[in-house]
Amino acid sequence: MRGYCPSCGLALERGETADYWLGAYAINLVVAEGFSAVVALVCLWAAWPRTAVAIVVGGVLAITMPILFFPFSRTIWLAWDLSFRPQEAGDDRAASVARK
Numbered sequence: 811m812r813g814y815c816p817s818c819g820l821a822l823e824r825g826e827t828a829d830y831w832l833g834a835y836a837i838n839l840v841v842a843e844g845f846s847a848v849v850a851l852v853c854l855w856a857a858w859p860r861t862a863v864a865i866v867v868g869g870v871l872a873i874t875m876p877i878l879f880f881p882f883s884r885t886i887w888l889a890w891d892l893s894f895r896p897q898e899a900g901d902d903r904a905a906s907v908a909r910k
Contacts, residue, residue: 831884838883842875
């Protein structure tokens with residue numbers, strides 16, 4: 811059931827083209843990589859003469875955080891989109907097709 815949230819009954823895909831999720835990708839990139847950079851800088855500051863620890867921590871977080879945060883960024887983008895463009899009739903068409 812791709813594109814449907816069974817717990818809230820909301821269609822995650824609202825009939826837009828593939829460009830719709832560019833906002834979710836942007837949110838994912840900014841939040842995940844920003845968090846990774848802040849944690850890496852804190853590790854760098856805490857272990858200053860030994861920078862290898864901060865480089866490894868920053869690299870691992872830079873790779874894993876976007877993967878782990880992506881479902882949340884899609885939901886945040888949908889919530890932001892719903893605040894500007896409320897749900898209309900037909901927006902849940904993808905959800906009703908996915909249920910069958």
